[in-house]
Amino acid sequence: MSTTVNVFDPRIYAQGIPHETYRLLRDHHPVRWQEEHEVGDWPAGPGFWAVTRHADVVRVLRSPSEFSSWLGATQIRDPDPADLSFIRRMMLNLDPPDHGRLRRIVSGVFTPRRVERFAAGIATRARLLIDEIAERGECDLPVDVTDDYPIHNLADLLGIPLTDRGQILEWTNRVIGYQDPDHATVERGPDGRPVNPRSPAMLKDMFEYAHALAARKRREPADDLMTALATAEVDGQRLTDPELSMFFFLLVIAGNDTVRSALPGGLVALLGHPGQHRRLLDDPELLDTAVEEMLRWHPPVLSFRRTAVRDVVLAEQPIAAGEKVVVFHGAANFDERRFPDPMRFDIARRPNDHVSFGDGPHVCLGARFARLQLRTFYRELLWRLPDMRLAGPPERLVSNFIGGVKHLPLRYTPAPRLGAA
């Protein structure tokens, strides 16, 4: 295979999942060295091992003693060494046993029952947003609908006042969209080099906000997750103020752009398969498995990074201690070794062991909340606008981390309002 095979360049993902390259890698080089070349203003990095088979991805994610989230954190780009201790305060970037302590406290309050309490509000929001576009006969789904939906759902969950929500969106664009020229305003340090958007300097205002919000929740408790987190005690342990602020940051980033990507991305998959679209309209019982297939087909998260703790061998490839190892969710989700006929989009697929929510100790903590939002949204959208079709190609985010969709033109026949004659 050519030495120029590239699954790193963020610009590749603006064309969608690079299926051919992933398949070549899975078949011939399941653990393959990748150059980490310069991209725009961002300098080159040391390179990493790309992991593309389902079984190997799962092994990496389930083996923190071999593949650490803490050593070099979890993004492909190396953090500035000066920022590392700060970034490591986030649960996402911890290994057991430290990770387990935080995860237990948070799972103790982020329970299925608490999530269910938000179901009615989520359904009302979906209905209102779709009402606004239904009569028009056309829309740009992300801009008109789905960019707003998850941020408000998340803000309700966390108890963020309405007036502060625009600011939250700006923060997530800054952190997630920094590789995309439409989202990024690259800040530069004194040396003229871009400042990593996750550095403490870039996030100062967000942490001040989290601090103030937590203090307010302690003073004026409400029925939301920030109040529960600020006051929770598990096994006699509480989150400290810095832990709470860090967790706020993690939720705002992890819980917004992922769902924001999943909604239009899943719809592109469904509408691209008219037979399956029809099948779902005829059999609404298939919605749950359809959502899983949409998540397999369009993984909202494209990659996560680990660092080898010691010399290890993965799929016969020796990896040296300290080297970066990156798993590619979109490659694992289409692995022929795991999924029969993976290029078939099948809304009734069972089993469907996609890794879109990850695996192992860091498996997505918000998966239930995410699935609730996705199911509710599609239930409102698909049957309200049953002849919905693509009116142009999707425009995707330039990112090797989030499979975002920036524009998605849709056309449909305005449906009669419920209750109209």
Ligand code: HEM
């Ligand atoms: C479709 C939507 C979503 C997708 C695809 C997704 C994906 C993921 C993935 C792949 C991980 C694992 C990270 C790793 O391996 O290091 C993760 C972790 C996490 N997710 Fe999600 N996520 C979604 C929605 C959400 C939502 C809505 C929330 C919260 C409201 C959330 C909160 C978290 C948290 C807190 C973690 C870190 C867990 C830990 O470190 O133990 N996610 N997510």
